[in-house]
Amino acid sequence: MSCDDGPLPSGYQNLIVAKHTLPLGFAYAEVYTHNYIRHGTTTLFAALDLATGKVIGRCSKRHRHQEFLSFLRLIDRETPSDVDIHLVMDNYATHKHAKVRAWLAKRPRYHVHFTPTSASWMNLVERWFGIISQRAIKRGSFRNVTALINTINEFIEHYNETAKPFVWVATAESIFGKLERLTARICGPPD
Numbered sequence: 001m002s003c004d005d006g007p008l009p010s011g012y013q014n015l016i017v018a019k020h021t022l023p024l025g026f027a028y029a030e031v032y033t034h035n036y037i038r039h040g041t042t043t044l045f046a047a048l049d050l051a052t053g054k055v056i057g058r059c060s061k062r063h064r065h066q067e068f069l070s071f072l073r074l075i076d077r078e079t080p081s082d083v084d085i086h087l088v089m090d091n092y093a094t095h096k097h098a099k100v101r102a103w104l105a106k107r108p109r110y111h112v113h114f115t116p117t118s119a120s121w122m123n124l125v126e127r128w129f130g131i132i133s134q135r136a137i138k139r140g141s142f143r144n145v146t147a148l149i150n151t152i153n154e155f156i157e158h159y160n161e162t163a164k165p166f167v168w169v170a171t172a173e174s175i176f177g178k179l180e181r182l183t184a185r186i187c188g189p190p191d
Contacts (some may be wrong), residue, residue, distance in 0.1 A: 001056075001075065002125035003087045005063060005094070006044035040145045044132075044152055045071040047087070048125040053163035055128060057156045059149045065097035072103060086111045090120035124166055132159075 043063040047056045056078050060067040079085055089095045091114050104110045115122045136155040142148040 001085055001087055002048040002050060002123050002128075003075075003089050004046065004120065004123055004125045004129070005068070005092070006042075006046070006129060042145055042149055042152070043067070044129075046125055046128065046156075047071075047075050048128050050124065051165060053165040054160045055125075055156050055163070057152065059152055063094065065094050065100050068094045068097075069100060069103055072100070076107070081109075084109045084111060086113060088113045088115065088123055088125075090115050090123060091117050127166065132156075 042059045042061065045058050045060060045068065049055070056075055058071050058074055060070070075085065087110060089112065094100070095112075095114075104112060120126060132152065132155055136151055137148075140148070140151060142151065
């Protein structure tokens with residue numbers, strides 16, 4: 001499972017925009033109003049099952065190890081007990097808290113894999129956060145945090161109805177080719 005918490009530092013913001021988004025039109029771009037009213041935030045903890053594409057998610061008021069432990073307990077309840085769980089997470093302090101480590105140590109079916117520092121983009125759940133942001137939150141105007149949380153929960157429920165695993169289509173050769181071209185462009189051709 002690819003596991004993380006919603007966009008940081010502020011999580012998902014509950015905003016009421018003064019005017020709704022003005023649509024894209026001929027010769028002008030989509031326009032967002034600059035003034036809005038902020039009504040709080042929520043943190044979305046999410047775990048993406050890499051085999052099925054389904055997501056386990058929970059919104060929380062705060063972003064501490066206590067909330068993360070609560071989320072891990074949810075994963076534990078939602079996943080068959082005979083299945084080993086490999087958690088791919090970033091190096092955020094919440095994920096490495098002593099109480100989190102102790103909880104995981106008592107459960108041998110959990111195997112934790114941390115992404116390198118500053119490389120949370122390697123975690124596939126980050127791609128899913130982009131999807132929920134784009135499809136459900138970005139253009140939203142929410143009256144309160146409860147409305148925002150309801151939107152997130154409804155999105156997860158509907159997403160899981162047709163979930164499919166993400167499929168990596170790039171070959172190692174194409175990725176290395178891009179890296180070589182980028183390096184040549186930045187540093188110049190090799191000597």
